[in-house]
Amino acid sequence: MQSNFVDYVKIHCKSGHGGAGSASLHREKYIDKGGPDGGDGGRGGHIILRGNSNLWTLLEFKFKKHFRAEHGGRGGKSRSTGHDGEDIILNVPIGVIARGEEGEILGEITEDGQEMILKRGGKGGLGNWHFRSATRQTPRYAQPGLDGDEGWVTLELKVLADVGLVGFPNAGKSTLLSVLSAAKPKIADYAFTTLTPNLGIVEYRNHQSFIMADIPGIIEGAAEGKGLGHRFLRHIERNSTLLFLIPADADDYAKEYDILLNELKKFNPELLDKERVLAITKSDMLDDELKAEISSQLPKDIETLFISSVAHQGLTELKDALWKKLID
Structure with missing residues (x-):
């Protein structure tokens, strides 16, 4: 498909x-x-x-x-x-x-x-x-x-969705979408698995729902056309809330977040006006001490959650946080 x-x-x-x-x-x-x-x-x-x-x-x-x-x-x-x-x-x-x-x-x-x-x-x-x-x-x-x-x-x-997933290749975007919705994006452990945007309907409490879009992975220089280039950055323009995903095994969490934010800013500064949530993925491998250490490295101006799509950890809290952003 x-x-x-x-x-x-x-x-x-x-x-x-x-x-x-x-x-x-x-x-x-x-x-x-x-x-x-x-x-x-x-x-x-x-x-x-x-x-x-x-x-x-x-x-x-x-x-x-x-x-x-x-x-x-x-x-x-x-x-x-x-x-x-x-x-x-x-x-x-x-x-x-x-x-x-x-x-x-x-x-x-x-x-x-x-x-x-x-x-x-x-x-x-x-x-x-x-x-x-x-x-x-x-x-x-x-x-x-x-x-x-x-x-x-x-x-x-430009894909219309409530929540757009933003992250480097292999940040866990496709896996998260497949767990939260009925969408079946291609998932594999190599870069640029997602070559086209995927949409999924995420069910929430009281028969409510919202649409989530898995946008192809960004790399440093995407706004200048590197990797998959800015061809897919435009889809993020139509998302009302952006969910940044950084894997728990990243080398520098703050640096990855800054690079992602900078690519969006270079493509369209108005993207920085959108609501944002940050999730650390694959966090089932982390204990409380490691989570506290990672939290100390992260920016303080964005709500951060630790999740695991495979272990289904933190997903309810994540949906709560996203829903709150959508209705505010």
């Missing part, structure tokens, strides 16, 4: 041209000089993004990148309006940002069913019926339809 996760695509969109207006003159038996009766052209079809909460990837757009909407129909006699061009609906996951060719943000999809017009269809031309006057009773011209719009659009998916 991981190989099917696509979070960045470029697509080419072309909306439909507007239909031409009609320059028809009314013709009917026994009626001489019936006058102009040309109808308007129909508008061209739009290219529309629509949010769909059942989707989690942009995989569809990896194989089809060109989308062309239908042109509007020509106006007809008897003031009949041409048909509107059929719209093209592109269903995307919640959390997608659309960017134009210069990188500017065109809009974002944050709700199920939300729609956004990427490329607007051309307006239909007016028929000669609109151009009649006392001095111009039989105008024989009508407007052409306006051209549609076309260009490349970048779709960028």
